[in-house]
Amino acid sequence: MAPSAANPNSLAGIGVSPGLIAGPVARMAPGISEPEIATLDPSRDTEKECDRVAAAAQTVKKGLELSAAEAKGDGRTLLETTAQMAADPTLTSSAQAMIRERRLVPERAVWEAAGTLASMLESLGGYMAERTRDVQDVRDRIVAVLTDSPMPGIPRLPEPFVLVAEDLAPADTALLDPEKVVAFVTSEGGPTSHTAILARALGIPAIVGTGSAVTDQLSDGDIVLVDGTKGTIVVDPSEDQLRRARELASRVRVFNGDGATKDGHEVQLLANVGDGAAARSAAEANAMGVGLFRTEFCFLDQPEEPSVDDQVEAYKAVLAAFPGKKVVVRTLDAGADKPLPFLTDATEANPALGVRAYRTTRRDPEVLDHQLEALAKAEAETNAKVWVMAPMISTAEEAKAFTEKARSYGLQTAGMMIEVPSAAIMADKMFEYADFASIGTNDLTQYVMAADRLLSSLADLSTAWQPAVLRLIKEACDGAAPHGRPVGVCGEAAADPALATVLVGLGVASLSMTARALPDVDAVLKSVDLAECQRLAGIATSSATAEEARQAVRAELPILEELGL
Known part of the structure; x- marks a missing residue:
């Protein structure tokens, strides 16, 4: 999406969850880097390395299940689904086979096994293709455990922020805290993705499908005004624009249970x-x-x-x-x-x-x-x-x-x-x-x-x-x-x-x-x-x-x- 002709500071995407709010940008940390192709030292026991993979997968599964227990509604369902992927023996057994047959280091074996599984799911199309995101999320989490790296996910900051990312894994979206993540912008995604649906359920203004050309222009700390209805992101908004956003945010509308048009036609x-x-x-x-x-x-x-x-x-x-x-x-x-x-x-x-x-x-x-x-x-x-x-x-x-x-x-x-x-x-x-x-x-x-x-x-x-x-x-x-x-x-x-x-x-x-x-x-x-x-x-x-x-x-x-x- 290109900058708006009417406002060169305005960037555009697909608005999927309404709302107008401003805040500083916090970019999602880069995912786990692809491990180098490396083989085990001759002194290392392949079966013990296989056990490490299985244990890491169980650690990820239990962590996701604990998060699911704390989540609600759609968020809980998404986390439970990702936990099931972590428990799927297909990924673990494929990685273990690579360790035994090729003596790959565990993190590389998991990475390659996940790549094969993701390609298979993508070829099936539809829902199965969307599950490739779950596979990648589980892969990153298992590799993080194996390499003792920080677990990927949403930044933890003391002040509210606008989250900017390439995409959000279902597990990430399910854990969004509306008190901290006041809006989010992703370069990928569509209006009927699970991420978009959950954003609407949480009431978080959200814009997806901007393309990397847009998200690459947003840096940590940039003040942006996100309009989840129109699908626009204004960089460095004016004081009048910020005042307008604060005014709208302060309004509280309620529904009294009497749906109808102005002339009394019930809806x-x-x-x-x-x-x-x-x-x-x-x-x-x-x-x-x-x-x-x-x-x-x-x-x-x-x-x-x-x-x-x-x-x-x-x-x-x-x-x-x-x-x-x-x-x-x-x-x-x-x-x-x-x-x-x-x-x-x-x-x-x-x-x-x-x-x-x-x-x-x-x-x-x-x-x-x-x-x-x-x-x-x-x-x-x-x-x-x-x-x-x-x-x-x-x-x-x-x-x-x-x-x-x-x-x-x-x-x-x-x-x-x-x-x-x-x-x-x-x-x-x-x-x-x-x-x-x-x-x-x-x-x-x-x-x-x-x-x-x-x-x-x-x-x-x-x-x-x-x-x-x-x-x-x-x-x-x-x-x-x-x-x-x-x-x-x-x-x-x-x-x-x-x-x-x-x-x-x-x-x-x-x-x-x-x-x-x-x-x-x-x-x-x-x-x-x-x-x-x-x-x-x-x-x-x-x-x-x-x-x-x-x-x-x-x-x-x-x-x-x-x-x-």
Whole structure:
């Protein structure tokens, strides 16, 4: 990204978490240097060196597990996933084989073994390709232990700072302290990466995908103004700019649980949650309910399918936080970026297009049966109103089969996710069976634009502002209208206040997001009436490009500048 023509001191990237804040730059320390190619001294015992590798991997695993125990929500899940990588015998055994066969020093053996594993994962694409970052993170940590070097990670400084890095490992992001890391800027990454999603959950302004040409211009101690909404970094901001940032930061907006446009058209503002703790936080933020309960978060650290009783307890923890309110439960979205060892095949050539989500019922139908049984029992023991939906529904036959199965367990409100273009195009037929739908804009965008949403080099395509995506959302809403079925959005698009007005104008009835985004979305919706939302939707869908749509809509919403959004 080049400096802005309007302001030569302004650098640009992709804004992924809103907010305007200033602070001194602290660059992430360089990663562990690649060890030299060296062989063991003849006097050294290869088996003892192999044992050192195994012990170092266990040390890293235990350290990550301890950090996971202290983390919350998405952060805990990310750390647990990285700890699983450290425990994976593939990396350790490959390194040990190199020590035995080539007498490589342990640190070099680990480095080469990790390189081979990362290359294999990258060739698989999709979620497996993103796990290369976990491999590199674990590699660096094991090498640090073996060489008695400082453990890589986020700087520890006494004062708050803006973190600048090439990229952040999931384990690093999960440990971000918003009191110290007030914003971050990375040269890599995209708008739907795990790093971006967690930044939004933590409420940390963040910019990704700047390219190294930008981050190389930022030095330790530089004062920068980070605008996570616009995706700009101002170096050496003026006093007026700093005053403006302080003023906006001092404002506290709250959501009162009454989502609606200015003329009283109700828009349910809901929360995305993964466990009971997140549900309780969402309830404290006055979310009107849950628009996406990601049940797979209850499964991710399990080597085998949890029992029905265990599932009941996990589901009750979420349902109990919203007595009398709607809780939209997504059945297992396993596969692609959320593999489960007891259900999915990690060796699929293209897991994003493979046997994932509802498609796993083709070979393991009992897993869905157990989940629906547990959900029905959890609903019976709480006062929440359970709406259950299946992800990756692609045909009317699948919509019919799922809704009938859900109702057979006593779950009266059964629907579907719209993530596949066919579901949006055939919505009129889908809603002959589905009671409701929720649009997952991350996957829908990925499939519409044929762009891997985890690939930073295609980040410009991975935005729901794409007019093609918006037109499909309208088609889905139009297909639901004759049946009187509600359509919601639970993807990352719902948390964008400007895009929220467009979605409402397209016919979306509910928006589900990280609880931190509720006040901003509510404030912008209350500044416009339904007719204005419809007009903005027309502007966006008639635009030629995503950026044209975004800029045109934002230009019609002066409240965004007033709110610092």
